[in-house]
Amino acid sequence: MKDFAGTPGTITGFVLRIAQFMFAAGSIASMATTSSFYNFTAFCYLIAAMGLQVIWSLSLALMDAYALAKKRVLHNSILVSLFVIGDWVTATLSLAAASASAGITILYFHDIGDCTIVAECFKYQLAVSLAFLSWLTVFPSFLIMLLLLGF
């Protein structure tokens, strides 16, 4: 297995995991502090998907930090297969949750034009944007793991 930027146990891999964690945590914080997110299935699903993302990315970030500190190589093919599956599942759920929430946000604030509380609207939009950013940082991880497995 080759060693390139973003693989497990590298600085870039660690930075990618921290970025995923930060965006997902920010999305949860923004959504969970609105007053009526529980009325919308898609917004609850966004919180669940981002929660899974937070757990997954934080675990992998800690593993990367351990590998960096101990100078261990994490390119075991079983471990990388597990990372590929985990990254694929979290990336797919994140994109689906972000899109479903974006669909409702656009419906309310563009199609119907019903945005009475400006602070709430901003929070919904921020949560959706952060969820998309989280997906944008998970997808490269998934591709890197897949290429690492292919080589």
Added chain:
Amino acid sequence: MKDFAGTPGTITGFVLRIAQFMFAAGSIASMATTSSFYNFTAFCYLIAAMGLQVIWSLSLALMDAYALAKKRVLHNSILVSLFVIGDWVTATLSLAAASASAGITILYFHDIGDCTIVAECFKYQLAVSLAFLSWLTVFPSFLIMLLLLGF
């Protein structure tokens, strides 16, 4: 480059493309025959994404049919790179469109519980289901192309 099931110019590859085309075309047909899809940005986006999917899958199916008839091998690395990018773009757009539409369908028919015209509700749900099936058949194509490029 190796030759395995689902690669360009094989029977399985051709069947996958036809399945993608059929699901996407079915989704468009189901959504476009509803009376009020144009009031929802997400439903219009679903039709656009499925339209792109129809064009892409039909083109690749025709290319596969030509390769099968003429017994030509389509494993040129530039061509496969193009297939990877195209499959990734269409798969991502399909999942995003299906999720956004699913978010609104669930909002209307579960959260609000406002389904006055049963035939319309069924058509929305059918369009979303077919869009998800279309994504489920594009994603394997994307993975196969990526593995073909990696080998």
